[in-house]
Structures are given as C-alpha cells and as structure tokens.
Amino acid sequence: MNCQCAAGKPLSARFLSCLLITLGVAGCNAKNEYVAPPPPKVSVARPAESAVTSYLELTGNTAAFRSVDLAARVPGFLETIDYKDGAAVSKGSLLFGIQRDVYLAQLAQAQGSLDAAEAAKLNAQGDYERQAALGKQDFASQARVEQAKAELDKAASAVTQARAGLDLATINLGYTQVLAPFDGVVTQHLADAGSLVGIAGPTKLATILQVDPIYVNFTVSEPQVLQIEKSLAKRGTRLTEDEISQIPVDIGLQGEDGFPHAGHLDYVAPHLDPASGTLQVRAVLDNKDRSLAPGLFARVRVPVARREKALLVRDDAIGTNQQGNYVLVVGKDDVIVQRPVVIGSREGRLRIVESGLAFDDLVVTQGVQRATPGNKVTPQQVEMAAEERAAADTRKTGTP
Numbered sequence: 001m002n003c004q005c006a007a008g009k010p011l012s013a014r015f016l017s018c019l020l021i022t023l024g025v026a027g028c029n030a031k032n033e034y035v036a037p038p039p040p041k042v043s044v045a046r047p048a049e050s051a052v053t054s055y056l057e058l059t060g061n062t063a064a065f066r067s068v069d070l071a072a073r074v075p076g077f078l079e080t081i082d083y084k085d086g087a088a089v090s091k092g093s094l095l096f097g098i099q100r101d102v103y104l105a106q107l108a109q110a111q112g113s114l115d116a117a118e119a120a121k122l123n124a125q126g127d128y129e130r131q132a133a134l135g136k137q138d139f140a141s142q143a144r145v146e147q148a149k150a151e152l153d154k155a156a157s158a159v160t161q162a163r164a165g166l167d168l169a170t171i172n173l174g175y176t177q178v179l180a181p182f183d184g185v186v187t188q189h190l191a192d193a194g195s196l197v198g199i200a201g202p203t204k205l206a207t208i209l210q211v212d213p214i215y216v217n218f219t220v221s222e223p224q225v226l227q228i229e230k231s232l233a234k235r236g237t238r239l240t241e242d243e244i245s246q247i248p249v250d251i252g253l254q255g256e257d258g259f260p261h262a263g264h265l266d267y268v269a270p271h272l273d274p275a276s277g278t279l280q281v282r283a284v285l286d287n288k289d290r291s292l293a294p295g296l297f298a299r300v301r302v303p304v305a306r307r308e309k310a311l312l313v314r315d316d317a318i319g320t321n322q323q324g325n326y327v328l329v330v331g332k333d334d335v336i337v338q339r340p341v342v343i344g345s346r347e348g349r350l351r352i353v354e355s356g357l358a359f360d361d362l363v364v365t366q367g368v369q370r371a372t373p374g375n376k377v378t379p380q381q382v383e384m385a386a387e388e389r390a391a392a393d394t395r396k397t398g399t400p
Contacts, residue, residue, distance in 0.1 A: 039376040042367035044330050045383065047311040049359055052352055054305040055345045060218025064209040064294040065284070066182060071204050072098055072197035074175040078205075085188040089180045089208070096178035096189075096205050098197065103173040110169040114162035121155035128152045184210040185290075209294060214287040216251055216263065218300045219278035231305055244268055249283040252299040253292075259301050261285055261292065311357055312350040317365045318343060327357065328364040328371050330379045336364070338373040 072078070080097035083089055131148040135141070180186070187207045197203035220228075232238060239247075245266065250259030263285030272279050283300070285292065319326050324340055331337040339361070344352030357363070362379060364371045371377055 039334065039378045040367065040370035041378045041380055042330075042364050042371050043382050044362040044379045045314075045365050045381065047313050047353065047357055047359060047361065047363060048350060049309055049311060051306070051308045052310040052312070052347055053303045054307065054352070055301045056220065056224060056304050057345060058218045058220065058300040058302070060216050060298050060300050062292050062294050062296045062298055063215040063217050064211055065213050065215055066184070066210040067294075068181055068208050069204050070095060070178050070186070070206045070208060071202035072096070072175075072178065072191075073202050074098060074103070074172050075196070075198040076102065076176065078191055078193050078195045078197050081189050081193055083186055086185065088185050089183070091180055091182050093180040094177055095180055095186060095208075098176040098178075100173065100176045103169065103176055107166070107169040107173050110162070110166040114159070114166050117155065117158040117162040121152070121159050124148070124152040124155040178205060180208055182208070182210055184208045211290055211292070211294060212287040213263075213284050214292050214294065215266070216249070216283045216285065216298050216300060218281055218283070218298075219273075219276070220281055222272060222277045222279075225272065225279050228304055239268075248303065249285075250301040251283070251285060251292075252301075254297055254299075259299065265302070310344075311353045311359060312347060313353055313357070313363050314365050315346055315349060315351040317363055317368065318351055319368070327353075328368060328373070329357075330362040330364065330377065334376050334379055336371045336373050336375055336377055 076098040078096060079099050082094045082097060089095065128145075128148040128151070131145045135145040185208070187209070189206050191197055191203060191205055197205070245264055247265040249263045249265055251261040251263060252259040253261075263283045265281065266284040267280075267282040269280040313327060317327055318341070319328070325343050326338050326340050329337050329339050339356055341356030342354040344354045346352075362381065364377075365382070367377075
C-alpha cells in the first residue's frame with residue numbers, strides 16, 4: 001500500500017503518519033471472536049476408607065455421686081462450726097457441735113434410772129427365790145409365791161424400760177455432734193453459731209457431696225433406643241448388667257475440644273418415661289482431681305456400633321440444602337454432580353458417610369464455591385491429608 005505523506009514534513013514525522021494509517025487499515029479488517037474461559041480448577045479426592053465406631057452424641061449433666069443434707073436432729077443452741085465452707089472432709093469428721101449439757105444430764109438421769117431398776121429387780125429375784133423355796137416345803141402359800149413371781153417380772157420390765165431410756169439418751173447425746181457420713185465436700189453453713197436449731201423439727205445446716213467418682217445423667221430418645229435394640233437383634237445379643245458396665249462413655253464440657261473425660265455406663269433405666277419418651281441413663285467417671293463439678297452441662301458420646309469399612313470425607317466438603325446433606329462429585333466428562341448423602345458422626349476433620357457415596361467417587365474437597373452442578377471443571381486429584389487420615393484412624397474402639 002502506498003502511503004502519501006505531506007511534503008515538507010520531517011522524515012520521522014512522515015514515517016510515523018504512514019505507520020498509523022497502515023495499522024488503522026489493518027484493524028478494520030480484523031474479526032472480533034469470544035473465547036470462553038477454561039473450566040475452573042477444583043481439588044478432588046476419593047473418600048477415605050477406614051474402620052470406625054459409630055457413636056450417639058447426647059447431652060446431659062454432671063451430678064454428685066452422693067449428696068446428703070446435714071441436719072440438727074435435736075433441739076439446742078449451735079455451739080461450734082468445725083469446718084471451712086467448701087472444704088473437703090473425711091468420713092467421721094466433726095462438722096457441727098450442738099450444746100451437750102442438757103443431753104449429758106439426761107444421760108446421767110437415764111443411767112440412774114437403770115441402776116435403780118436393776119437393784120429392784122435383784123431384790124425381787126431374792127424374794128421370789130425365798131418364797132419358792134418355802135412353797136415347796138408348804139411354809140408359804142401358792143398365792144404368795146405367784147405374787148413374788150409377778151413382782152420379779154415387773155422389776156424385769158422396769159429394767160428393760162430403763163435400759164431403753166439410757167439408749168435413747170445416748171442417741172440424743174450423739175446427735176449433738178454432726179459428723180461427715182462419708183468423704184466429700186461440704187457446702188457453706190446455713191446456720192451461725194449461737195442459733196437455736198432443731199426446735200420445730202430437723203434444721204438443715206449444710207450439704208455434703210461426694211464428687212469422686214462423679215455421675216453424668218443423660219437421656220436417650222425412643223427412636224435411638226429402638227435403633228440400638230434393632231442393632232443388637234441383628235447380632236443376636238442382648239445387653240446384660242455386666243456388659244452395660246463395660247460400655248465406655250466419653251464426656252466433654254462446654255469450651256472443651258472433643259471428649260477428654262472417660263468413664264463407663266453405670267445404670268440404664270428398665271423402662272422409658274412415657275411423659276418424655278426418653279430412657280434415663282447414667283455414666284460414672286473418676287474425678288480425683290475434682291475437675292468436674294456437679295451440675296455442669298456435658299456433651300456425651302456413647303459407642304453403638306463398629307464398622308470395619310466406612311467411607312469418610314472432609315467435613316467442610318459436605319453441603320446442606322432443603323433436601324438434606326450432599327456432596328459435589330465429578331461425573332462423566334468432568335461435569336459436577338450434586339450427590340445426596342446420609343452422614344454419620346464426625347471423626348476428627350472427617351465425617352462418616354453412611355450412604356449415597358462410593359469409594360471410587362471423586363469428591364470436590366477444595367474449590368467448592370467454583371463448582372456448580374451441571375458445569376464442567378478441571379479436576380486436580382489429591383490424596384487425603386496425612387493429619388486427616390490420622391484423625392480418621394485414631395478412635396476409641398469399644399462397642400456394646
């Protein structure tokens with residue numbers, strides 16, 4: 001193409017003008033075509049296959065192993081408080097002292113009554129023996145002998161009554177000292193020294209709790225009970241009392257990761273509560289360091305079944321919609337397919353998939369937000385991370 005440049009212009013200016021004209025003409029002849037972006041890249045992995053234990057995850061509350069109200073059972077003034085509020089005490093430790101002088105006097109009076117009754121009985125015994133001997137020789141009438149026997153029986157009854165009075169006085173004197181019935185922790189006192197207690201009946205002074213071991217009470221719903229019984233029926237077994245105590249239970253508190261406290265089942269109610277449709281269950285845990293206090297909210301995990309080959313996927317790869325849970329898998333021609341699944345309990349960073357997934361499925365684990373069902377992707381297959389496999393394989397294996 002000839003380029004006509006204006007005469008008189010410098011050579012460099014004339015060359016630049018010609019170049020711009022040439023590029024303009026060439027641009028008018030080019031075709032504009034849309035080029036689609038490549039499919040988005042996503043990471044995919046096959047589900048991990050491992051032996052796992054299925055758990056019931058429930059909620060409950062901790063409770064003292066034993067709890068007893070300490071009460072003043074006899075009237076009197078509270079003289080001493082012999083413990084520090086909230087302190088741990090041993091069985092038999094003196095906790096409260098109630099005035100003893102009145103009860104010591106009553107004990108002495110009862111002892112005197114017993115001594116007098118025993119002396120009267122001894123005298124009646126001698127009189128009866130004399131009259132009986134005379135009666136055998138016909139020197140005393142039968143009536144006199146019978147009268148002496150009646151006096152002896154009366155004296156014996158008086159001794160029995162006096163001895164009971166002494167026992168009662170001894171018991172009342174013992175009630176003036178309130179002792180710890182077992183090793184435990186005592187709450188704050190509810191009556192101050194100098195208070196008159198026990199007048200209108202027993203007066204509560206404090207409460208003692210045994211917290212080592214400690215209970216965890218929780219409930220199992222009726223559908224869960226039926227599911228467990230169905231599982232046991234398939235195996236042709238039933239839980240015995242000895243087997244119940246062998247079932248491990250893991251406990252976690254609010255703010256704790258996982259279930260760091262271990263114990264075992266202690267009690268299963270023989271019937272469901274018809275009002276709530278739940279079964280009362282109790283676990284027991286060692287609590288020597290007193291890290292667990294009664295009344296805490298607790299997360300409870302109980303093993304119910306053992307599966308040797310279970311499929312697990314990353315928990316963050318599972319989505320939820322109105323139909324339930326699902327995962328995204330790469331199907332034919334690298335097209336994303338939404339697969340509904342039934343999930344189980346969590347195992348570390350993984351989640352058990354009960355149904356809806358096969359071992360050779362490629363599950364989208366990263367880039368889920370770029371994977372749209374029906375669209376193509378560029379899958380990049382990866383292996384399950386080492387820590388995820390470790391989390392899947394590190395589990396408690398106890399089963400009922």
